[in-house]
Amino acid sequence: MNLDSKIPEGPLAEKWSKHKFNIKLVNPANKRKYDIIVVGTGLAGASAAASFGELGYNVKSFCFQDSPRRAHSIAAQGGINAAKNYQNDGDSVFRLFYDTIKGGDYRSREGNVYRLAEVSVNIIDQCVAQGVPFAREYGGLLANRSFGGAQVSRTFYARGQTGQQLLLGAYGALSRQIANGKVQMYSRHEMLDLVLVDGKARGIVTRNLITGQIESHSAHAVVLATGGYGNVFFLSTNAMGSNATAAWRAHKKGALMANPCFTQIHPTCIPVSGDHQSKLTLMSESLRNDGRVWVPKTVEDAEKIRKGEIRPTDLPEDKRDYYLEERYPSFGNLVPRDVASRNAKNVCDEGRGVNKTGLAVFLDFADAIKRDGEDTIRGKYGNLFDMYEQITGDNPYKTPMKIFPAVHYTMGGLWVDYNLMTNVDGLYSIGEANFSDHGANRLGASALMQGLADGYFVIPYTIGDYLAKMPYDKVPVTHEAFKAAEANVKEKIDKLLSINGSKTVDQFHKELGHIMWEYCGMSRNEEGLKKAKGMIRELRDQFWKDLRLVGTNDELNLSLEKANRVADFMELGELMVDDALHRDESCGGHFREESQTEEGEAKRKDDEFSFVSAWEYTGPEKPEVLHKEDLVFENVKLTQRSYK
Template sequence: MILDSKIPAGSLAEKWTKHKFNMKLVNPANKRKYEVIVVGTGLAGASAAASLAELGYNVKAFCFQDSPRRAHSIAAQGGINAAKNYQNDGDSVFRLFYDTIKGGDYRSREANVYRLAEVSVSIIDQCVAQGVPFAREYGGLLANRSFGGAQVSRTFYARGQTGQQLLLGAYSALSRQVANGKVKLYPRTEMMDLVTVEGKARGIVTRNLITGAIESHSAHAVLLCTGGYGNVFFLSTNAMGSNVTAAWRAHKKGAFFANPCYTQIHPTCIPVSGDHQSKLTLMSESLRNDGRVWVPKTIELAQKLRKREILPRDIKDEDRDYYLERRYPSFGNLVPRDVASRNAKYVCDEGRGVNETGEAVFLDFRDAISRDGEDLISAKYGNLFDMYQQITGENPYQTPMKIYPAVHYTMGGLWVDYHLMTSVPGLYALGEANFSDHGANRLGASALMQGLADGYFVIPYTIGNYLAGMPYDKLPVDHEAFRSAEKAVKDKIQKLLGIKGKKTIDDFHKRLGKIMWEYCGMARNAEGLQKAIGLIQELKKEFWKDVKVLGDNEELNLSLEKAHRVADFIELGELMVRDALHRNESCGGHFRDEYQTEEGEALRDDENFAYVAAWEHKGNDVPEELNKEILEFENVKLTQRSYK
């Protein structure tokens, strides 16, 4: 199938402006005749639901949490980028566009990324108008910081809780529309399937998580704002409930899944402490501004550390390997996330890891404290140091932090065109749920920007272009398409409850996570990936024969909720591995051992792989079909990323 990304003609800087004029509009009096379903209430979902309701559409908003305010966007710490150039330091829309394209290792679409940079400035205005308390200077104007190695200060922040403040802003706008009667909220409700009629998205089937009721909802368009799929690895920085089920079930109904193997592994997380661990905690990237990353030069010293025979401070400077500063003299500890993560893996694979499991490196503030004093370091990072001590029981003012990379964000997601529409007409994907803007690697402080750009400033325009061609009549929920979808959902639930096997759901989830981390994590190779396919297929068979799902459907049932999610993660896992196996190059977060430069850096193959891999579901247990969207670069020159 030919993928039409519907990128408008014209010069890069004019595309969006011209296109906004060219798109069809829906008359204000007719907007109230349309109904839109929004699944997920994070930054993308809440901002889209509120903005569409303000325009006059009728919106139904769904989330699995008890309140829309809980969505995992709330946990983002660092900040949000915008090309405001308030600091007079040379930032511009084009520079933000360029940095994002380059940071994504030239695997994203120029037109989308440019639009993102363009609307970034409006996001900040909008949030301030809502009462979001961003950090300010003494003169009362907004403060900015440099983030994630950017050479300009374009990151807006609200202490270490930027995601929380932005989400509460979007949640307040959503709440206002609930009060106005334009949005109907469905908390503790999970989407179980997408309903299509004549190829168009016409509604969803949901499960009420409290009563177990299976219900149909009809609409003229459906927006999936359901976040990423990092929990396929079991351990990640995602929330416990974050899952791929809505996106995956839409995929099985015809929405292509793009670049599933692009996963971001964040370098500064608290290491795993034992088998009981349920999630990993991120320590903000900003710590690398002052902390120095190191491991001992020799395996012998590392072994002594692991046995607690010596303490970190006993190791002399000449016996320490500040490996990022050594290998990347110009960027040092501030290299991008993928580079920092991979190097931590290398030194630990060599046997130089510093904790009991051998999977940790030091992030040391000794020199920063002796240079700036403990007070200044505490003012900058006090809350992070406290959090670290709370979790690990160690005091980072006295002994270096231990960190290790962890799965954090997924750049892959449902394929969308320039309008954010998936390959199913009327079905849209926004925010982390789509694949569109970050290529093979996302830059710090860009996730919040993209979620809000999609919800506040893109979908309100593009959805009208589609709805203008739709009849007003809604499909009745007793239509055959809804009935058969409901039946399929109920059958699947009965099947899960009926297996009555011996192994718990977490047991399967943990085993899947281990396979994914081992073979499809920070570094991959063909042999390992081949092996992983077999292992996942066996795991899937075993799941459907031997999983134990307790309780009934007609109650709050955490086992049943998890069983659905893990079943879908297993299927997605196989697709991720296949995607990683087919992409015979290294780019951004996708690193194949076979494809690296002499110095061990990612080696792209622009001639053969400068495309988006969009996978098409062809039926259960049938291999997915690869569709390619060729990426064309007219405004940037493809170069080897270098942070030496």
């Protein structure tokens, strides 16, 4: 298979403009002859569906939640990057591009990332025009703050609820198109299969989550904006319903899955409190602007704090180890996420963790409060502090927060070319669901940027290039390809319902999560990964023999929904392990213990691994086949990432 990324020729800064000129257009009067399916209504999906509707296409939009406004983009806290240089601190499109490529540890495409930086400025304009209430200065202009991995202030924010405000903007735009009749909305519908006709994506099969009805939907193109797969780990900052089913089933129909082992562990989450834990809550990275990360210098002091013999505020300065500020004087507490997470793990491994489980470090605001006053800090982070207090019962104005890394984002995803089309004709993937822009590690405030860039400013152009070459004819849902896909979906559901074993879906999901976290989490090695592969296979066998579901398909059935998703996580988990095993280097969030510098930092092997791993499904229980897309760097020099 030839993986053609279709990056346009020419200088970096001109690629996108040239490409926009060269791609084919669909005449406005003809747009209404084309149907587009968009699955997912987060930032990428909602913005794409709304923009398609505005252009005149007929859109069908799907989400599994009860309303498109609830997609998990809503929970993003900190902000959105844009190279506006409003702060006059030396920012530029090229600098944002450079920071993103470097932050991704040189495992992303120059062309895609440059385009992302280029359109970032339009996003902010668009959102303000929609009435998104970004934070402002007293003069009435937009405020910015800084985020990990950057030395300029380019992050726009709306208190700690930026994702919510941006999503409600996109939801508004989507609602307007629903009212105009250009978008048909299907909430509480879950995509369970992709339908191909003559090798092209021509529709999907969905399950109506209320009635259980299996339905077919036909279109000229299908866009998957279905988010990431962090819930493979059971515990993550994802929503409970976030899943990989749409993407995975497209993968089984031929779409390649790229870099699945690249997962991001976010350094600032609330630590686990017990076995009942159902999810982990993120504390925005923006807190690292003012919070200082530390643990006691000695194991003895850490033990006293764990036992409650001394309070953290009692420990004098000279007995505290502000390890990020010590090791990385130029970036300090604002090092990228992968670096901050690994360092937290290391100090806890040394026995210096600070909560009952020994798996937590402090994030301390005492100095910031002394410097700026409690009111200023409340103005910046009030809702985050309240949330922390609600969950833990501790008051972060009085005592340092306790934080620990947790699975947050997946950089891997469906392989796409420069047009955001997968290797399957007519199947597109945008937002977190694709692999394209973040390499091996995503910088803070870049997920919102990518979701909206893809949805508002990239795919509305690139999809036209494909549709312009398509005949107007529609495929009826009575076509045999739809019937076959429906039968396939029903068979799988019947099988799940008929196992009648003894263990619940959650039990299996938790076990899978333990395996993934232990062997394919913050640090990985060959022996562990091989062991994990065997364990996952065994667990999967057990799942299909011993799962217990209650109820039928013809009703709202939450455990059946979940079983469908967990069945796919089991397969995807194994591919993540395969990918991690194959990539015998460390880069970004993928840390192979065998490949580290003397100082314990991730060590890349550019000669051997400067490529995108794209995996092809070949059949049940058969090994997936690896295809490589070489990464070519013409504008940046590959260096060992340093934040010292």
